Amino acid sequence: MRTKIVAGNWKMNQDLEGTRSLLRDLVANLPRTSVSVMVAPPFVNLPEAVALLQGVSVEVAAQNMHFADSGAYTGEISAEMLLSVGVKTVILGHSERRAYFREDDELLSKKVGKAVEKGMNVIFCFGEELADRYDGKHFEVVERQLKNALFDLPETAWKQIILAYEPVWAIGTGETASPEQAQEMHAFIRKQVAGACSESVAEGISILYGGSVKPGNAAEIFSKPDVDGGLIGGASLVADDFIAIIKAFG
Numbered sequence: 001m002r003t004k005i006v007a008g009n010w011k012m013n014q015d016l017e018g019t020r021s022l023l024r025d026l027v028a029n030l031p032r033t034s035v036s037v038m039v040a041p042p043f044v045n046l047p048e049a050v051a052l053l054q055g056v057s058v059e060v061a062a063q064n065m066h067f068a069d070s071g072a073y074t075g076e077i078s079a080e081m082l083l084s085v086g087v088k089t090v091i092l093g094h095s096e097r098r099a100y101f102r103e104d105d106e107l108l109s110k111k112v113g114k115a116v117e118k119g120m121n122v123i124f125c126f127g128e129e130l131a132d133r134y135d136g137k138h139f140e141v142v143e144r145q146l147k148n149a150l151f152d153l154p155e156t157a158w159k160q161i162i163l164a165y166e167p168v169w170a171i172g173t174g175e176t177a178s179p180e181q182a183q184e185m186h187a188f189i190r191k192q193v194a195g196a197c198s199e200s201v202a203e204g205i206s207i208l209y210g211g212s213v214k215p216g217n218a219a220e221i222f223s224k225p226d227v228d229g230g231l232i233g234g235a236s237l238v239a240d241d242f243i244a245i246i247k248a249f250g
């Protein structure tokens with residue numbers, strides 16, 4: 001049985017007070033569930049989030065990290081720093097990092113390698129742009145993103161990896177991949193992992209879908225056999241919506 005995951009990527013939203021109040025609302029209404037729930041607030045609010053979620057089964061993740069251990073990298077945050085405040089999971093490769101901060105496959109491979117070396121879990125994001133899909137290149141693009149950043153990992157590292165397929169054209173646009181499109185791509189991704197690593201790793205890895213997941217469409221997307229959860233942006237900022245999405249797993 002693969003782990004079902006619903007993770008909220010808050011992006012650059014919520015100051016300290018906003019973080020407190022959103023987490024309070026979340027904790028107060030959290031359903032009893034077998035779904036693994038995660039939230040990724042901005043860096044500065046990670047310690048507060050960890051403190052507020054003590055004893056609650058909601059894990060705190062970071063939205064990014066640097067590949068070096070420490071040093072002259074102004075403005076950056078290392079794996080050790082995240083671990084030191086109780087954060088063991090990091091989102092890497094988000095399309096906004098790729099687009100606005102020029103993060104490419106080579107850089108992401110270093111970041112993933114460092115996170116894995118430090119014992120962290122990685123939610124690795126990838127996905128094609130609209131033009132790729134129009135050109136029929138979506139499978140090719142996804143295959144390349146996976147291969148360049150992940151396929152050199154040793155088999156033992158894969159238990160630290162969660163995959164998040166996020167077609168760029170569906171992020172924050174209100175446009176969702178149809179459940180069939182998501183299933184088709186997730187099955188393809190699982191096949192790639194089987195080929196690059198092993199059948200058992202491919203069978204066990206959680207593959208999340210991200211891109212305009214809302215309470216109204218979550219259940220249908222999550223019902224697909226190769227969709228193991230969601231990476232939620234906008235809807236994770238509204239406690240009721242995020243909770244409804246968690247409940248969509250039934």
Ligand code: PGA
Nearest residue numbers: 171172211212232233234
């Ligand atoms: P969205 O964002 O749910 O607002 O589309 C998803 C994401 O960027 O992870």
